[in-house]
Amino acid sequence: MLKIRGAATSLLILLMVVACLVPTLAWASEEESLGSVEEPAAPIAALSATDAASVERGQQMFGNVSVSAEGDAALIEGCRFGVSDFVRAQSGSDRAVDGVYRGYNYYVGTEPENVAVVSTGDHAVVYLPASVAASFGIDLASVDDRAMLKDYLVALDSANARGSSRLETVPSWHFTDQAVYELDGVAFRFDEQLTEGRYYLCVIGVDGGDVTAQSHPSHITLEHADFARIVEPDQVVIAQEATGLAWLGEFLSAIDYSPLWVTLRTTGIAILIIFVLGLAAAYFTLRISPRAQDIFDSIFTIPMVLPPTVCGFLLLLAFGRSTALGQWFIDVGFPLVFSWQATVIAAVIVAFPLMYRSARGAFENLDPNMLDAARTLGWSNPRIFFKLMLPLSWSSIAAGTVLSFARALGEFGATLFLAGNYAGITRTIPIAIYFEWMNGNTDVAIFWTIVIMIFSFIVILFINLWSRRTTKYRRRERGEDAGKRGQAKRGPHVLGGGGEEELERGVAAYEAQRMEGGAR
């Protein structure tokens, strides 16, 4: 019977994982199709004079230009040259190179003879090195060749723009094959070798001044620059975007799994501490005067009522550098804040009340007569605790453990306050979700969300299965064992004589019933 139930449980879990995976895959492919439809939408409008775009799945088309998934290479079908090694520079540098001011400069690479284009918003200056033009037979005087070059650059630029300025909106285009091009008092110096084997693009006033300064008479705003190499068409590699399972495999292999281990380590250690402390606190509050009980109960429960951020803030105040306690911990070499112990401390504080309350509720519900009977038989308190209280309230304690485990697993506010966000040290899954989203990695955030949802589902399922077991036995007990209970209620005197053995036998029978109930 147990086997069947186990198989059913694992089947259910498997089903759930599949159920979670299907939307993920659907979402993944949706993402792709969205990407390939949206991206070309704007260029199509801009290049409406050219062909209508054919949108293929997993491939970026800009007009008649097909662009590699990486956005670094492009090819026009039938063209006698292709473009590769495309890079976009959002900004440059206004620093002196090797101690000499060379103007606003962009670093291009270690090879000369790159195609370059600089945009000032109103003007785009395109440089095609004369030697490259000659070897590929490109004539900058020809309108067709210019259009072809412009199509390439606009397509690649749009694929890399990501919401920034685009070449396609630039109204005035200038083409040159000379390394120095002057426009309105501004000199564009291409292919400048400023240091050994390092090539730059420099934009400087004809007078040698900084044209990006507002005060310069020929002031311009440099929006961005692009660099690329002209290659034979057969050397252009148009990489297709990975789709479906290939995409998923790529995605899963790129994920940093450290948040999972950090979470498991934190929760694992925290639950051990919570278990011991929770039971101890519950036992402790049962044995003190009612007035003290109220006070301690409030203290033990308050982390559950307070927002986790308040707990985190108080802990930070207590253990931070500004307090004697925190300073002492720093001095002895165990800084408590922003370390992985901090995640454990935060999880313990926040999840402890759940364990405490479950254990206390269970202890309070125990039949006091049974405990009194044990005492009259001379059982020591530890023996009563371990042999009577724990076994009898085990189901509640287990549920409390699982609940506090789940709470510790999802701890965010106090952890962020006290432990911060250090990958591999304090970045737990909830923190990873927030920061991955914040850093623009929405896919990864969704991945962790799915992981934690599956995990939570399993935990709740576990509690449900467990409570079904326990309630089954209670139902049985109510029916069949009513007589026995009635006897017990008559008082401890029933247990006189060989009472100790009877009590132990009673507990054994009780346990046996539970096991039996569980097996069904």
Added chain:
Amino acid sequence: MKESARRMLALALTGALASSFALFGCTANTTSTTSASSSSGAAAQPVELQLFAANSLSKAMDEAQALYTSQNPSVTFADTQYKGSGELNEMLAAGSYADALITASGATMDTAVEKGYVNEATRQNMFSNELVIVAKEDAPYQDVTLADIATGEHTLCVGDDSVPAGTYAAQALSTVGLYEPPADQAGKTGADISGKGGTYVGITPVLQTSVGNVCKQAENGDVDFAIVYSSDVYRFGGVKIVGIIPNDAHKPIVYPGAICTESGNYSAAEDFLQWCLTDPDAQAIWQKWGFTLAE
């Protein structure tokens, strides 16, 4: 009875203490190994640098660190903290360790110098950036100016007081009367105010704790506009620049960098910052992500 109750409690407390000692034991090990590696000054010795950097630098700095490690295998980087510059200062105040700090405004670095978190002699301006108005990628807006925001017809998201991008935005918004500086700066606008401690007038912008979150609000379409750095547009995607805020409407946006006073890897941290500013391959990374190397 009482005695045994006490014994129980003692047992439980011992258990708790033992486990906490085990915790400290683990840290003791890890800290002793890291301090051993950090105390060695020689370049060949492995060094792990801990950087605190402005939130906007996240992707670019990760790439730069990977490149630096590939060029100098002995230097590796701990998980760099990319937060709002004000929050980084708070973390240093709370006792967290860093070798170098790069903030997104002169004011936040001033605070770090004042409080003694960094060594002022090592302070230098590293990058500059631009303030822009962004909207969701497919939003219909274009050529938006501060005056358009002043009409109050659009929702807006900016950084709060701890976020340099938020203080720059407050300075810019004060030029169109949307932000009132605190009493000690009354009557001033733009670059003359700190952009902190004042109140927004006529609009109620959504305030966020890092420029990344500000940008996300626009990307999700929760607000019509967000005021962020131009580099953020490229960092996240999903948003587009709909307007550029004039440079004279706010203090110049500079990213100062400095070595922390508590750093145990002084020379290694200094070498890295210098490399960021001078190496052409590093320059390629900054220009790709939209950070202008400052003069």
